[in-house]
Amino acid sequence: MSKNIKKYFPIFMLPTLLAFVIGFLVPFIMGIWLSFCKFTTVTDAKFVGLSNYRQAIADPEFMHAFWYTTAFVIVTVIVINVAAFAIAYMLTKKINGSNIFRSVFFMPNLIGGIILGWVWQLLLNSILAIWGKTIVYSPTYGFIGMVLLLCWQQIGYMMVIYIAGLQNIPGDYIEAAKVDGANSRQMLWRIILPSMMPSITICSFLTITNGFKMFDQNLALTNGAPSKMSELLALNIFNTFYGRNGFEGVGQAKAVIFFIAVAVIAVIQNRLTTRKEVQA
């Protein structure tokens, strides 16, 4: 077995490894290096030390984007997971046409974020036009718009994961619980949810990182208007890097800070939810 692995390693692993190094590791390390530099194009940089980080932390728009994004993530993680679980729970019951419903719920996930952003901008603007307003009227409107959009896009995807999880719960458990006279609420809280923890780990992880990284939808829906008050972190970083001459390094420093924050949060979340998992 181990001999075989050695023999076939170059064929099966090398291409992926190479792609990983070129497409991921190198840019990643370059990105960290660039965060300590001043530059106009990424191939032509000059080391300046920590000044980029000082500027990044002192930027009030960055801090605003940070809290705005945190609020956004909290809301979307709760709404998406609760809704996705509820729908998955419903669609694993015997309902007519549950397969059609599953497809319908999943479909929004197949559309690209930037297109979704524009479609929703049209939709929301034409509804808001009744009151003579637009989505960029206030950052709250933008916030609600983005929450709606992201939920619409992701609930179906998370639902699929939850459905797979629900179908994996061994029938014996349910039967045994029924024989013991558990009511449906007890079934949900004591049997189903604990057995679902692996799915919950994955879904909450995906929704947290997706929320933090959201970029296209933000760009297309509000582009940060009004006055950068609806700017999420990724867009703020993009605008710092590309929108201002002389701020490329600052944008890069923000990206490194952002990476650390997201990584820490993701690891904590992983710890918390995996601890609750039960071995089947």
Place this chain on the structure above:
Amino acid sequence: MRKWRKIAALSLSAALAAGTLYGCGSSDTAETEAAAETEAAAETEAEAQEAEADAEGGEASSDILELAKADAEAGGKVYYLNFKPEQADQWVELAETYTDLTGVQVDVQTAASNTYESTLKSEMAKSEAPTLFQVNGPVGLATWKDYCRDLSDTELYKNLKSDDYALKDGDEVKSIAYVIETYGIIYNKALLNDYFAADWSTVKSIDELNNFEALKTVADEIQAHKDDLGVLGAFTSAGMDSSSDWRYKTHLANLPIYYEYKDEGIDQSPAIKGTYLPNYKQIFDLYLADATCEPTEIGAKTGTDASSEFALGEAVFYQNGTWAYNDIKDNEVVDEDLGMLPIYIGVEGEENQGLCTGSENYWCVNNKASEADQTATLNFLTWVITSDEGRDMLANQMGFVTPFTTFDEYLPANPLVLADEAYQEAGKTPVSWNFTTMPSEEWKNGVGSALLEYAQGTGDWSGVETAFVDGWKTEYDLAHAE
């Protein structure tokens, strides 16, 4: 099992989180490539015509063609990153003509509206960087001057009418303007004549329409009687979408800056006082009040909205420039009905003010490209401004007025350009393009956001004043912090 899941989750989290570090590449340049393909059909036809023209006697440009063929053998290539989306297709067409004639590969990419700087930044980092790119003026040049080849010994510079159209860094000519443009308030002559003829109108001829008071009277009356004229409003929507907001945060903002510079006798400044901001407010208020839509809706209005409103005869006035002709022509409004007024903002003596004329399109040749590519690029440019094909394309198809002496017989038929000539002949003073001295893009964005908030009622005018005056100083200091 558990262990694997853990590893999977960890590598997943690493991959996702780190994707944030570099996943921001801009890909707006793809558009023109697609456009180039659809153009292919039209191409063959054009080629046939060009071949004919050549046979008849394109002798003048034959020398440059020889040079270009040498370029092709030396492996020289041209990659032009174009700033003007309005002419994207025509540049691709011109490039293909050149390739067919000489064998030199010419790629043209066009950055989408408002994304030129970001596209340029990422394109310049590639090994196949643009050999020909643009800066928007002195401020843009400050960022890119280390990448600009000295153009003083080129045909481009030798054929330039005046040094006013070149940007210099010391003795070196770093970039050269290739198109002179004009903006103002484009108007629909037919609709305006209907207004002059109506019994409820106060202003009776275009000659009386030469100051802000008159403009306001006309606009207010048209707005009040919009149903009689069959329009939706006097002005097109003052869209604050990024495809349109530059008309206000940059072009309109030029006027208060122009008058302030004029008062002080300067042509750039580390700080601005905002003496003429009340006039800026006055004209912007007029755009908002007498428009085709409610001020609260402008956040969602795009550049296309405004140009189609004008082109379909739904509005009488449309603030834009000569470049807008391509988008307006061949619609409801015929060429004879197109006119352009100066933007009056209520300054003393503005009866003698002309249209705003200048350039924010300067060619630069990338000095970091290989010598063969640089030579090929310069020869391409020489061909563009000296050959029949190039001149015909720039003047007649793209509708450009150029600052080159070689274009004397090639004047565009663009009626908006003719309107500008009429004002110049009448002895009006053209307003110079001072917005090229605005300290940064960030400053423009700040003013734009403040204007939007003011328009929709979530902010007040003092926000615009702060962004304009304080923002100028902050941004200027940041840009000159070195």
